[in-house]
Amino acid sequence: xxxxxxxxxxxxxxxxxxxxxxxxxxxxxxxxxxxxxxxxxxxxxxxxxxxxxxxxxxxxxxxxxxxxxxxxxxxxxxxxxxxxxxxxxxxxxxxxxxxxxxxxxxxxxxxxxxxxxxxxxxxxxxxxxxxxxxxxxxxxxxxxxxxxxxxxxxxxxxxxxxxxxxxxxxxxxxxxxxxxxxxxxxxxxxxxxxxxxxxxxxxxxxxxxxxxxxxxxxxxxxxxxxxxxxxxxxxxxxxxxxxxxxxxxxxxxxxxxxxxxxxxxxxxxxxxxxxxxxxxxxxxxxxxxxxxxxxxxxxxxxxxxxxxxxxxxxxxxxxxxxxxxxxxxxxxxxxxxxxxxxxxxxxxxxxxxxxxxxxxx
Amino acid sequence: xxxxxxxxxxxxxxxxxxxxxxxxxxxxxxxxxxxxxxxxxxxxxxxxxxxxxxxxxxxxxxxxxxxxxxxxxxxxxxxxxxxxxxxxxxxxxxxxxxxxxxxxxxxxxxxxxxxxxxxxxxxxxxxxxxxxxxxxxxxxxxxxxxxxxxxxxxxxxxxxxxxxxxxxxxxxxxxxxxxxxxxxxxxxxxxxxxxxxxxxxxxxxxxxxxxxxxxxxxxxxxxxxxxxxxxxxxxxxxxxxxxxxxxxxxxxxxxxxxxxxxxxxxxxxxxxxxxxxxxxxxxxxxxxxxxxxxxxxxxxxxxxxxxxxxxxxxxxxxxxxxxxxxxxxxxxxxxxxxxxxxxxxxxxxxxxxxxxxxxxx
DNA sequence: AATTGCAATGATAGCGCTGTCATTTTTGGA
DNA sequence: TCCAAAAATGACAGCGCTATCATTGCAATT
Numbered sequence: 185x186x187x188x189x190x191x192x193x194x195x196x197x198x199x200x201x202x203x204x205x206x207x208x209x210x211x212x213x214x215x216x217x218x219x220x221x222x223x224x225x226x227x228x229x230x231x232x233x234x235x236x237x238x239x240x241x242x243x244x245x246x247x248x249x250x251x252x253x254x255x256x257x258x259x260x261x262x263x264x265x266x267x268x269x270x271x272x273x274x275x276x277x278x279x280x281x282x283x284x285x286x287x288x289x290x291x292x293x294x295x296x297x298x299x300x301x302x303x304x305x306x307x308x309x310x311x312x313x314x315x316x317x318x319x320x321x322x323x324x325x326x327x328x329x330x331x332x333x334x335x336x337x338x339x340x341x342x343x344x345x346x347x348x349x350x351x352x353x354x355x356x357x358x359x360x361x362x363x364x365x366x367x368x369x370x371x372x373x374x375x376x377x378x379x380x381x382x383x384x385x386x387x388x389x390x391x392x393x394x395x396x397x398x399x400x401x402x403x404x405x406x407x408x409x410x411x412x413x414x415x416x417x418x419x420x421x422x423x424x425x426x427x428x429x430x431x432x433x434x435x436x437x438x439x440x441x442x443x444x445x446x447x448x449x450x451x452x453x454x455x456x457x458x459x460x461x462x463x464x465x466x467x468x469x470x471x472x473x474x475x476x477x478x479x480x481x482x483x484x485x486x487x488x489x490x491x492x493x494x495x496x497x498x499x500x501x502x503x504x505x506x507x508x509x510x511x512x513x514x515x516x517x518x519x520x521x522x523x524x525x526x527x528x529x530x531x532x533x534x535x536x537x538x539x540x541x542x543x544x545x
Numbered sequence: 546x547x548x549x550x551x552x553x554x555x556x557x558x559x560x561x562x563x564x565x566x567x568x569x570x571x572x573x574x575x576x577x578x579x580x581x582x583x584x585x586x587x588x589x590x591x592x593x594x595x596x597x598x599x600x601x602x603x604x605x606x607x608x609x610x611x612x613x614x615x616x617x618x619x620x621x622x623x624x625x626x627x628x629x630x631x632x633x634x635x636x637x638x639x640x641x642x643x644x645x646x647x648x649x650x651x652x653x654x655x656x657x658x659x660x661x662x663x664x665x666x667x668x669x670x671x672x673x674x675x676x677x678x679x680x681x682x683x684x685x686x687x688x689x690x691x692x693x694x695x696x697x698x699x700x701x702x703x704x705x706x707x708x709x710x711x712x713x714x715x716x717x718x719x720x721x722x723x724x725x726x727x728x729x730x731x732x733x734x735x736x737x738x739x740x741x742x743x744x745x746x747x748x749x750x751x752x753x754x755x756x757x758x759x760x761x762x763x764x765x766x767x768x769x770x771x772x773x774x775x776x777x778x779x780x781x782x783x784x785x786x787x788x789x790x791x792x793x794x795x796x797x798x799x800x801x802x803x804x805x806x807x808x809x810x811x812x813x814x815x816x817x818x819x820x821x822x823x824x825x826x827x828x829x830x831x832x833x834x835x836x837x838x839x840x841x842x843x844x845x846x847x848x849x850x851x852x853x854x855x856x857x858x859x860x861x862x863x864x865x866x867x868x869x870x871x872x873x874x875x876x877x878x879x880x881x882x883x884x885x886x887x888x889x890x891x892x893x894x895x896x897x898x899x900x901x902x903x904x905x906x
Numbered sequence: 907a908a909t910t911g912c913a914a915t916g917a918t919a920g921c922g923c924t925g926t927c928a929t930t931t932t933t934g935g936a
Numbered sequence: 937t938c939c940a941a942a943a944a945t946g947a948c949a950g951c952g953c954t955a956t957c958a959t960t961g962c963a964a965t966t
Contacts, residue, residue, distance in 0.1 A: 220952065231953080231954095264952055264953070270953070273955090
C-alpha cells in the first residue's frame with residue numbers, strides 16, 4: 185500500500201495511545217489492524233476467550249473480561265464484522281429499503297427502525313429505491329450480499345423475482361406502510377384507503393360537494409388513497425372525473441401549486457381539494473395566497489401525512505396524521521421476533537391514523 | 546433453525562426456478578445459500594475461476610463467463626461480501642456520517658455520495674449522529690467494524706478520540722460541508738462564514754440597518770454563520786446584541802415562528818432578520834402572515850440553504866443556495882481517489898454558494 | 907475422601923472467498 | 937513448424953472470527 189503512495193503514509197505519527205511502532209509489531213501483517221489474536225496474546229489467553237469476552241461476556245470471569253477490555257483499548261481493537269458474520273453465520277445486519285428520503289415520512293420510519301435495531305446490536309443497512317421496483321430488485325441483490333438476517337420493505341411494490349430472491353435467501357421480510365392479509369406475509373402499517381375515506385367524509389361533512397382529488401408520484405399508497413377518495417365520493421353520488429388530477433411526477437411544494445392551477449382550469453367550481461400529501465397541499469395553500477383565494481371559505485384544502493410544518497402553516501393544514509415512526513418501531517420488533525424464531529402473534533399490525541381537522545378545511 | 550420454528554419453515558415451497566430440494570442438495574450445509582463452490586461444481590470449473598468471473602471478468606473467457614453467470618442465476622447465487630472482504634482485505638464499504646436526515650440538506654448530500662460510490666461498486670453505510678460528537682464516536686466505532694475502505698464525515702465536530710480511532714484504522718477521511726486547511730485534512734464544502742457575510746451585506750445593501758440574526762441547533766456550521774453575520778454587522782457599526790437570538794433547540798418551522806415572536810419582543814424595531822436556515826425563515830414568514838406584518842416592507846426575512854419550498858413560498862424566500870449535492874459528489878470522488886492511492890490535487894475544495902435574492906428581502 | 911456439577915478456559919476446524927503462484931492452453935510471429 | 941509470450945485456468949493457503957467439543961479447576965454434596 186505504502187509504495188503506491190496511499191493514505192496510510194500520510195497519517196500523523198504517534199497519534200495513538202501507544203507508540204505506533206510497538207503497536208504495529210503486535211499486529212497481524214495483512215491488514216494492519218489489531219485482531220482477536222493480538223488481544224489474546226497481549227492478555228495471555230486463548231483467542232476464543234477474547235471472542236467470548238465481547239460476544240457473550242457472561243461466559244468470562246469479570247476480572248479477565250476487564251483485562252481483555254483494557255488490552256483491546258490499548259491496541260485499538262475493533263471487531264471485524266465480516267469475519268464474525270462468516271464464522272457465526274449471523275451477520276447482525278438487517279436491510280431496510282425505502283422509496284425516498286426526500287419524503288420525511290420515511291426518515292421518521294427509518295429513525296424508528298434504527299432505534300430498535302441498534303438497541304439489539306443489529307446494524308441497519310438502508311437503501312433508497314426511488315419508487316422503482318427495478319431499483320428495488322437491484323438493491324435487494326446488493327443487500328443480500330451482506331447476508332442480512334432479515335429485511336424490511338416498503339409496501340408490496342416488488343417484482344416476483346425480487347420476492348424469489350429473498351425467499352431463496354431464507355430470511356424473513358416485514359412489509360411497512362401498507363397492509364396485506366396474503367398468506368405468509370408480515371406487515372405493519374395502516375389502511376391508506378380507510379384514511380383517504382375518512383378525509384373525504386370529513387370534507388363531505390363540512391358541506392363540500394365538489395371535492396377534487398389531486399395526486400402525484402403514483403406509487404401504490406397514493407393509488408390506494410385515490411381509491412379511498414373515489415369509492416367514498418362515488419357512494420355519495422358526487423364523483424366527477426374532471427376533478428381528479430393524477431400525475432406521475434415527483435411530489436414537491438411547487439408541483440402542488442401547479443396542480444392546483446391545473447385543477448382550477450379544468451374544474452373552476454371545485455370547493456374542496458384533497459391532496460395525496462402535505463407537500464402538494466402546502467404548495468396549493470401558497471397558490472391560494474398568491475391568487476387571493478380564501479381558504480377554507482372559497483376553497484377547502486386537505487393534505488395527508490401531517491408533516492411538522494402543516495400544523496403551523498397559514499392557514500394550518502387539515503390532514504391525516506400517519507403513525508410512521510411507530511410503523512418503524514413495530515415492524516422492527518416484528519422482524520426481530522421472526523429472526524429470533526419467536527412466534528409472532530399477529531402477522532398484520534394496523535396502527536391506524538388520525539384525522540387532524542385544522543383551519544384549511 | 547427449523548426446529549425452533551424459525552422463518553425458514555414458512556417459506557412457500559417450490560418458488561424458485563429450480564425445484565427447492567434439488568437446489569438444496571447442491572448447497573453448502575451451513576447457510577443454505579449457494580456458494581462459489583456450488584456454482585463452480587455446476588459448471589465444472591474451479592472455485593477461483595468463478596470468483597474471477599465476478600470480480601475480474603476480463604480474466605475469464607467470454608464463453609465460460611456466460612456459463613458461469615447462467616449457473617449462478619440458476620442457483621440464485623449471491624456473492625457473500627463478508628467472505629470477500631475477509632479474503633481480499635477490501636470491504637468495498639464506505640461509511641458516511643451525517644448529523645440528521647430530517648434536514649433535507651444532508652439527504653441531498655447523501656444522494657450525491659451514493660450515486661458516485663454505487664457506480665464504483667462501493668456500498669455506502671450511512672449513520673446519523675444527531676449533531677452529537679458522542680454519538681459520532683459510537684458510530685465510528687460501529688462502522689469501523691465493517692472495515693470500511695474510507696470514511697466521510699460531516700464537519701470537524703469530532704472528538705480527538707474519534708480521530709484517533711480512524712487514524713488507527715488507517716483509512717482516509719474526507720470532511721464535508723466545512724473547509725479546513727489543517728495539515729493532512731481533506732475537505733469539500735464552502736465557507737459558511739463567507740455565505741453569511743454575503744447575505745448580511747445583501748441586507749445592508751437593501752438599506753436595512755437593524756438586522757437581526759436568529760439561529761437554533763447551534764452546530765459548528767450554524768455558529769460559523771453567526772460569525773459571518775456578526776463580523777459583517779460589527780464592521781458596519783450596526784451590531785446590537787439584543788438582535789441576536791440563539792437557541793440550542795432543533796430547528797423546525799414552528800420554532801421559526803416562535804423565535805420571531807421572541808425577537809420582536811426584545812427588539813421590536815428590527816427591520817430585517819437573517820435566519821440560519823430556511824425552516825426557521827419559513828416559520829417566520831408564516832408568523833408574519835398571521836400578524837399582518839408586511840414582508841419585506843415592514844420586515845425583511847432571509848434564510849439559508851435554499852430548500853425546494855423556498856422558491857415558491859409566499860413571499861418567496863431570499864436565501865443562500867448551497868451546493869450540497871455537489872459536495873456529496875465531490876467528496877465521494879476525493880475519497881475514492883484517496884482509497885485508490887491516487888494523488889489528490891487539492892486537499893480542500895471550495896464549491897461556493899449563491900445568493901438567491903427573492904421577494905422576502 | 908470421593909463424587910458430582912458447574913463455571914471458566916482452550917484446541918480445532920472451517921465459514922466463503924481471494925491473493926499468490928503455478929500450470930495449461932492459445933496466439934502470433936519467425 | 938516451432939517457440940516465446942500472453943491468456944486462461946487451477947491448487948492452495950489463509951483472511952479473522954466463532955461453533956463445537958474438550959479440559960481444567962473448584963465448590964458443593966455425599
